[in-house]
Amino acid sequence: MFSSMSQYDSLKVWLDGKMVGYSEATVPILTHSMQYGSGIFEGIRAYPLPDGSAGIFRLSDHMERFVNTARIYGMNLRYTKEELEDAVMEVVAANGLSSCYIRPFAFYNDDRIGLSVKDKKVSVYIAAVPLGNYFSDKNSGIRCRTSSWHRISSSVLPVQAKASGNYLNSIIANSEARRSGFDEAILTSPEGYLAEGPGENIFLVKKGKVLTPGDESDILIGITRDTVMTIARDLGYEVVARQIHREELYIADEAFFCGTAAEITPIVEVDGIRIGQGRPGNVTSRITEALYRAVRGDTVHREWITSVS
Numbered sequence: 001m002f003s004s005m006s007q008y009d010s011l012k013v014w015l016d017g018k019m020v021g022y023s024e025a026t027v028p029i030l031t032h033s034m035q036y037g038s039g040i041f042e043g044i045r046a047y048p049l050p051d052g053s054a055g056i057f058r059l060s061d062h063m064e065r066f067v068n069t070a071r072i073y074g075m076n077l078r079y080t081k082e083e084l085e086d087a088v089m090e091v092v093a094a095n096g097l098s099s100c101y102i103r104p105f106a107f108y109n110d111d112r113i114g115l116s117v118k119d120k121k122v123s124v125y126i127a128a129v130p131l132g133n134y135f136s137d138k139n140s141g142i143r144c145r146t147s148s149w150h151r152i153s154s155s156v157l158p159v160q161a162k163a164s165g166n167y168l169n170s171i172i173a174n175s176e177a178r179r180s181g182f183d184e185a186i187l188t189s190p191e192g193y194l195a196e197g198p199g200e201n202i203f204l205v206k207k208g209k210v211l212t213p214g215d216e217s218d219i220l221i222g223i224t225r226d227t228v229m230t231i232a233r234d235l236g237y238e239v240v241a242r243q244i245h246r247e248e249l250y251i252a253d254e255a256f257f258c259g260t261a262a263e264i265t266p267i268v269e270v271d272g273i274r275i276g277q278g279r280p281g282n283v284t285s286r287i288t289e290a291l292y293r294a295v296r297g298d299t300v301h302r303e304w305i306t307s308v309s
């Protein structure tokens with residue numbers, strides 16, 4: 001028998017418009033999205049603000065991507081972006097979490113066998129859970145390997161949609177990296193250009209310039225990536241989004257992942273080759289400090305913060 005106990009049992013979840021206890025939010029085991037990876041989701045962080053309230057970071061941008069992902073897959077969410085933003089705020093408030101990771105999820109809540117999604121009910125839930133560092137050795141930097149699996153191509157699946165099925169590509173790459181003794185994978189395109197991590201976007205620093213794969217790359221257009229590009233420009237760095245050859249990783253002065261869960265995680269080694277000094281670089285540290293201030297609402301970008309008390 002599966003254990004019904006979970007570390008989240010005390011939490012409340014928003015499910016199809018109602019707040020329910022975590023252990024009541026269950027679905028039949030033959031549910032379509034459990035069988036075929038047809039769910040869609042978001043990952044959002046809230047950080048404690050000086051007044052003790054929770055500051056949800058770039059809520060509107062995340063929920064816009066969520067509704068866009070549903071649109072790409074033709075899923076009828078039955079809720080507007082604004083209604084879902086209110087629901088996110090309700091979940092954070094109901095759980096009294098000033099610092100948390102928020103997971104909106106939409107899925108085909110129907111357990112009839114078969115791939116077709118026609119006439120299948122779409123359910124939406126929103127959970128908020130405590131989350132610390134995504135990588136345990138985040139501060140000292142992580143060791144990565146380029147994956148033997150390429151990033152999914154937008155000719156195969158919509159890479160700008162945050163859909164569960166995309167994460168099989170992420171999982172197989174991350175598993176290969178971990179099995180071979182590394183902390184994370186770095187995925188490239190079939191042509192050998194840099195793409196991103198399994199759950200993160202990637203940046204390089206070279207001669208003071210901040211580089212990241214361009215929007216035309218097969219990557220999820222990350223919200224933290226956009227934040228980092230804005231912060232880097234605010235700090236006076238030239239930011240270049242372009243196609244990046246894999247080998248540019250090996251000669252970079254600095255490299256780092258960014259994402260809602262990963263925040264900014266320095267990369268100090270790739271495929272056994274030390275990046276820069278083999279420790280987090282100065283540009284990475286300056287951007288990290290500025291992000292730390294931004295998510296706590298004490299910089300010019302107050303529009304990024306939605307406060308929930």
Ligand SMILES: CCC[C@H](NCc1c(COP(=O)(O)O)cnc(C)c1O)C(=O)O
Pocket residue numbers: 042043044170196197198199200201219220221222223224225258259260261262
């Ligand atoms: C398991 C997925 C976790 C999720 N990954 C986010 C993510 C990012 C960064 O996007 P953003 O900055 O908008 O978060 C980039 N690329 C991929 C494939 C991602 O899954 C996260 O919450 O960070």
